[in-house]
Amino acid sequence: MENTTIKYDFKEYVKSQFEKLQSTLNGSVGSELNLLRKNAFDKFFLSGLPTLKSENWKYTNLAFLNKLSFTDSYSNVDLSKLETSKLFYNSLKSHKIYLINGKLDENLSSNFNSVNGLKIEYFENISINGVGDYANYYGKLTSMSEHPFANINTALADNLLVVNISPGVIIEDILQIININISNEGALLTNPRILVISGKSSSAKIVENNYTLGDFPVVRNLVKEFYLEENAHLNYYKIQDDSNNSHLFDFTHAEQKRDSHLDEAAISINGKFVRNDLRSTLDGENIESHYYGIFIVGANDFVDNHTFVDHAKPNSYSNENYRGVAFDKGTGVFNGKIMVRRDAQKTNAYQSNKNVLLSDSATINTKPELEIYADDVKCSHGATSGSIDKTSMFYLRQRGIEKKVAERLLLFAFVNEVVNEIKIEQLRELIDLRIEEKLLNI
Amino acid sequence: MALLSIENLKANINGTEILHGLNLTVNAGEVHAIMGPNGSGKSTLASVLAGKEDYEVTEGKVEFDGKDLLDMSPEDRAREGLFLAFQYPVEIPGVSNANFIKTSVNEIRKYRGIEPLDAMDFLQLMREKAKLVEIEQSFLSRSVNEGFSGGEKKRNEIFQMAMLEPKLAILDETDSGLDIDALRIVSGGVNKLRNPNNAFVVITHYQRLLNYIVPDFVHVLVDGKIVKTGGKELALKLEEQGYDWVKDHIDEL
Numbered sequence: 001m002e003n004t005t006i007k008y009d010f011k012e013y014v015k016s017q018f019e020k021l022q023s024t025l026n027g028s029v030g031s032e033l034n035l036l037r038k039n040a041f042d043k044f045f046l047s048g049l050p051t052l053k054s055e056n057w058k059y060t061n062l063a064f065l066n067k068l069s070f071t072d073s074y075s076n077v078d079l080s081k082l083e084t085s086k087l088f089y090n091s092l093k094s095h096k097i098y099l100i101n102g103k104l105d106e107n108l109s110s111n112f113n114s115v116n117g118l119k120i121e122y123f124e125n126i127s128i129n130g131v132g133d134y135a136n137y138y139g140k141l142t143s144m145s146e147h148p149f150a151n152i153n154t155a156l157a158d159n160l161l162v163v164n165i166s167p168g169v170i171i172e173d174i175l176q177i178i179n180i181n182i183s184n185e186g187a188l189l190t191n192p193r194i195l196v197i198s199g200k201s202s203s204a205k206i207v208e209n210n211y212t213l214g215d216f217p218v219v220r221n222l223v224k225e226f227y228l229e230e231n232a233h234l235n236y237y238k239i240q241d242d243s244n245n246s247h248l249f250d251f252t253h254a255e256q257k258r259d260s261h262l263d264e265a266a267i268s269i270n271g272k273f274v275r276n277d278l279r280s281t282l283d284g285e286n287i288e289s290h291y292y293g294i295f296i297v298g299a300n301d302f303v304d305n306h307t308f309v310d311h312a313k314p315n316s317y318s319n320e321n322y323r324g325v326a327f328d329k330g331t332g333v334f335n336g337k338i339m340v341r342r343d344a345q346k347t348n349a350y351q352s353n354k355n356v357l358l359s360d361s362a363t364i365n366t367k368p369e370l371e372i373y374a375d376d377v378k379c380s381h382g383a384t385s386g387s388i389d390k391t392s393m394f395y396l397r398q399r400g401i402e403k404k405v406a407e408r409l410l411l412f413a414f415v416n417e418v419v420n421e422i423k424i425e426q427l428r429e430l431i432d433l434r435i436e437e438k439l440l441n442i
Numbered sequence: 443m444a445l446l447s448i449e450n451l452k453a454n455i456n457g458t459e460i461l462h463g464l465n466l467t468v469n470a471g472e473v474h475a476i477m478g479p480n481g482s483g484k485s486t487l488a489s490v491l492a493g494k495e496d497y498e499v500t501e502g503k504v505e506f507d508g509k510d511l512l513d514m515s516p517e518d519r520a521r522e523g524l525f526l527a528f529q530y531p532v533e534i535p536g537v538s539n540a541n542f543i544k545t546s547v548n549e550i551r552k553y554r555g556i557e558p559l560d561a562m563d564f565l566q567l568m569r570e571k572a573k574l575v576e577i578e579q580s581f582l583s584r585s586v587n588e589g590f591s592g593g594e595k596k597r598n599e600i601f602q603m604a605m606l607e608p609k610l611a612i613l614d615e616t617d618s619g620l621d622i623d624a625l626r627i628v629s630g631g632v633n634k635l636r637n638p639n640n641a642f643v644v645i646t647h648y649q650r651l652l653n654y655i656v657p658d659f660v661h662v663l664v665d666g667k668i669v670k671t672g673g674k675e676l677a678l679k680l681e682e683q684g685y686d687w688v689k690d691h692i693d694e695l
Binding site for chain 1: 516531532534535536542543549552553585606
């Protein structure tokens, strides 16, 4: 068994991984998919890791990536100690898909044959084997190639999970994608890749959970592509409630056709580092995109939500509601961009980001960005960062409620207004339990 | 021993002195009305007694049930049995009335070393007290005061008071802006809670309230001091003659 711990800088590490992968390809080096991979790698390698000088990363310090000693062998994972019943959100009644270090675990995962109209497909060694009919989707969204971590993912991801909901099908059961990362011997970089296709007039609810197990830090570089066909409904809730040595990059791009409806939520409760890039292309009329997010960030932790809603056609609606609580030395970032293109008349686009800061050493950076080229639109944005309302505190304390308890009650209510937007009751209850626990540390 | 004794209380906000040496003694079983013109310091007195942090006490002493009140945190004052019905009850989105009051009741019980109420007992108690101020069950699951009418907010204050059974309740202009039906409900609630072991300080602008909650004493507060004390007939006189009458007669009083 290999047991090398590599200590170059992160960029070099990505290069070594890329080259290692290329060396195994033989005849497939020139495949279309491998060309995509090469382009992605070149793009990343040319510009390297973004620094605080680049606009989209000015609050996001990536220096930690150069401090981690990445292991080179992450395929040999001992799963015997994995007790899935101990994963907090596993009690959620759902069909489960387990990705262990980016690879599907069929033994742990549910049998999906029984779910009508749902195809769960999995491709391994995609450079060699390709992605079948999904070649028309895989990596086709141009935004991918503009993002350094999406490029790393495209360069290195060798497996693909596809969730394909057939046209006209309403999936009543909840689907849970469980990303587990385990490293037995050093820091680990994984590049899970997920493609969700919501067929015409289909409807599905997906919950994603992320767990880092083991004693070593993990960098999970997750890329998701969503295609919502006409009139499709997709609710995608990602729960970022991970261990203290987890680092997560999540890049999600949804392309939406007319009359489609996306509900996306990022519930960031625990983890060392989270960077979410979420974007929708509203490529049709009468589309709805709802983005919800909460984060509770303390210690030296960091949560960053970058969103981009791109209204390309008229008569669509988007709404973003993000709420954050920062305490200790926690840092929260919100950057929400709304683009309304010239053709996108009668667009309604709303954005709200409210934050509570609980200590002088906590930081919130919030920035709305509106680019509007159509003249008949309704857009609004609002961002606030402040401390807990003193009048409310006094009211609660005058009723005999301890200061700390009153604070927690108000904070819970504050974030819960966003949690309440999640349309799965049992999930809301589980999230609430964890939020209450987290607030006890404040 | 008096339930509340205030001696020479001086307090300011942002450096401006509002209370200029106030004296007041309240015994168990009594209802005191405090009347006075706008800006005389009525609400400041209520806020200072409840422990609002914006106010600074520079002089004087307040004893509540034998303990130094000014030394206590706002929550400890409440736990010792002091209740303030707010002039402007605060809206708290996302916290249900029921959860709020349950937390409040159990925090106070914890302080007093009593077991928390279980869900069944709590619901039972809540139903019983809700009747007192004629509020519906649905009201309890709504967020605290959010979207409530003025009358609903004031009824909610009295409902909370009923739940907490304080030794001393300060009603800060609870009657202001209420229509006659709401006023009857609110004062009816107060009257049902009156007993020989508790006391009420009713701060009001209008004599009207005192037809419903009949006070034992009426105090006139002018310019941060109590300038006249009398029985309930003093309120009537004030209503007829206005506060100028008191001001003009301060020297003789």
